[in-house]
Amino acid sequence: MEPYVIVGNGVAAVSAVEAIRARGDRTPIVILTDQECAFYSRPSLYYIMLGRIQWEDAWGRPDWWYEANDVDLRCSTAVTKIDPDRHTVQIENKTDIGYSKLLLAVGTQGRVLPWADQHLRGIVTLNTLLDVVGISELLSTASRAVVAGGGLTSIELVESCRHWGVETTFVMRGDRFLDKQLDHDEAEMIHSRLRAGGTDVRTNEEIAEVQGRVGRVRCATLREAGEEIFCEMAGCTVGVVPNSDLVKQAGGETDRGIVTDDQMLTTLPDIYAAGDVVQVRGSDGKPTRSEMLWYVAGDMGRVAGGNMAGGDERYRRRVFLNVSEFCGLDFCGVGSIVPGQPEVEETIIRDEERGSIRFVTLDGVLIGACFLGDIRLADIARGLIAKGARPRDLHSDHPLRLLLERGSP
C-alpha cells in the first residue's frame, strides 16, 4: 500500500504522526522536508539566542521517536510539485513518490524585502535553526545591527542583539511596535524601555537599501531620514508568507494560505493541510485569518492526522493566547485585542513601572485582554472569554471585576 506522505517537519507534521499512530493506523509514513535536520521547536529559537535554553533541548523528538513510529524522515528534500490525479509528489531530483494520503504542513517563510534579496553576509531573517547559527556567529563579532520590522519576531531579534551587547537600530514602518496587538501607550512603554537600554527605535521609517563591501553588510540607508547607518547585521523580519504555491499550482483553492474545511481537507482529493499555512473556512464559507501559533498548528495537525487515519474530527478554534517576554516585561495577549476595533469598549489599567492591562469588551461581553508586565490574570480572562462572560455580571468580588472597577485585584 502507498504510504502517507507528509510534507514539512514542523509541529503540525509531528502532531499528525502522533494522531495517526494513536488511532492504531500502522500505514508507513514518509516525511519530506527541505529542512536540513529533524523537528525542533521554532519558538525556542529566541530563548536559544538569549542563552536561556540549550539548543540540544529544542530537538522536539529524539531519534528513536521516528523509528518507533515507523516514520521515514527525509531531510533536505524539497517537494517541487504535487499531482493530485496520479497521487504523487515530485521532489527536487524529479523523482515521484506515491501517496495514499498527503498532508501539507509546509508552514511559512519570511517575507523578503528587495534590499534583503542580495547575497551579503550579515543579512538575516529569524525563522530556522540555521538562521540562529548564523545570527549568533554574527553577533559574537558585530558591534552594530539594524532590524527592520515591527512584530514579535523583530523584537526577538532586537532583544538578542541587546543580549549580546550589540547596538541596534529598530526600524519599523508603522507608528509603533506590534501595532496589531498593542495600543499607543503600551507600545510606548516598550519603546521607552528599548531606548533606555540604548536601542534606537525609529517609527514611520523603513530601510531603503543596504550596501555591502567585500560581501559583507556595511551600511543601511533609511528612507525618510535619508540617514546612513553603519552596521554589520541587517535583520529582515517583516512578516511571513505561507508556502501555498504547491496547492495553487495543482489547482486547489488558496487565499493567502491553503484553504481547508474544518476537517483540514483541502479542495483537492486526499490532500490535507495543517499548521501555519492553513486558513480554515469559517461558517460563512470565507477563509478565516490564520493565527500562526504553536498550539494552533499542533491542534490542526492532530485533527488532520485523526482524519487521515479514518476518524471524523473537526478543528475548533480555541481562544487565542500568546505569551512572550521582552524588555523585562511579560506579555500575554488573550482573545481579540486589536486596538481601535469599532464599537468596542476598552478598560485600561496602567502603571509606568509595573506595566499595563487592557480589557476589551463588545456589548458588555469580554472579548480580549492584553497583559503587559503582570500576566497572572491571563488564564482567568481566557476562561471568561471562552464562556462569553460579561464582566458586569461577575460576582462583585471577582478579581477581574475588582481590577476593572478599582484598578487592583
Added chain:
Amino acid sequence: MQHQCLARPTPPPRRFDLVPWLSGLAVLSLVGVSVVRKIAAWAGWDLPRNVSIFLGDYTWWVYWGSVVVFGLVVMRRWDNTYFRWRTLSIMVSQTIFGILLMGPLKQELSVPVFWQRLHLTWPLHMAVVTPYWKDKLVSTFVYGTAMSLFAWPIVSMLIGMRYCSWFCFCGNLAESAGDSWRTKGPKGPSAQALDNIGYGILGIAALVTGAAWLAVTWPWTVYDIGVAWFLATVVGMGAYPVLGGRVWCRFICPLRAMLGWFSNRGRFAIYTDDHRCIECGTCNRYCEMGIDIRMRARQGMPLHDTECVGCGACIAVCPRYALSFYPFPSPDEAVEARNHRRFRRRFKRQLATPREI
C-alpha cells in the same frame, strides 16, 4: 540523524564556575572517607582512635557544610521563591537532624534516644521496623513505624514527596551540593525502563525486615553492605558529576518507590498548560528524575508520576510559565474564592505566576 547538519549556535560567553569543582570535591571526599571506613571495618584494621573519630566527624561536618554552603549557592542562583523556601527547609532540617540531634554533637548535648531517631524512616533506615529497637518500644518503634508506614505516605498523597526534597539526607545533598549537575540525569526510554528497580529493592527490604524478625541476620548484613552502603553511598554519591545527584533516588531508593506509589495516587500533581508550552524541552533537561514533562505539557495533561520528587526545577526553568503546582485558574474558582477560605488560599497561589510561588 538530527545532528547531521549543524554547526552549533555560538553560546554567549560563559564565566568559569568554581561551584561544581568545590561541591564535587566535597561529595567525592565523603565517598572516599566512607570507603576507607568500610574497608577498615571489614579488614578489622585497628585505626588509631583519633583517626576514626576524625573520619566520623569529617563525614558529619562536611556533609552538613555542603548542604549549608551549596544550599546558599542554590538560593542565590535560582531566582525562584519556591526554590528558596525549599532550600531553606533543607538547610534547617539538616541542621536540626543532621547536626544537633543525630550528629557529632549528640553526646555533648546528651540528646535522648527518641530524638536521635526522630526522622528515621523505613525502608531507608531499616532498623526502625525491626526487633532491634524493641528496647524503646513505644517511643521509637511504634513512632517510627507510624511515621514510615502511615504519616509519610499520607503527606505524599497530599503534597507529593516532600520527604525527599525537604528532609532526607540523600535528597538534600543532591538538591544542594548536587545542584550543579541537575541536568545530567539520564533521559529517554532506556533509562526510564530502569525506574522501577526501587520496587524490587522495596520487596527485598521487606524480606530482610521479615527475616530479622525471625532472627535470621545474614540478609541484613548483605543488604547493609550491598544496598545501603555500596549502592547508596558509593554509586549514588560517586555518580554525581556524571549522572546527576539523584541516581540512587531515582533508580534504587525503596522509600522513593513506596512514597511514589502513594504520591501517584494522591492529590499532588504538576499542572501544565498546552497554550503556553512551546516544547522547548528545558523542563526535561532540568528534571533529575528523567520525567518527560514536555510530552505532558504538550497534551495539557497534569503530571503525577511516581518518580516526581516535587523539586520544582521544571516549573522554575520554564520560559513560558507553562507549569505550576496548582491548577491553572478558572473563572468559576475565582468566584468561589470569595466565600470559602479554602478556595481563597488556593486561588491566591494559583494567581502567583509559577516563578513566584
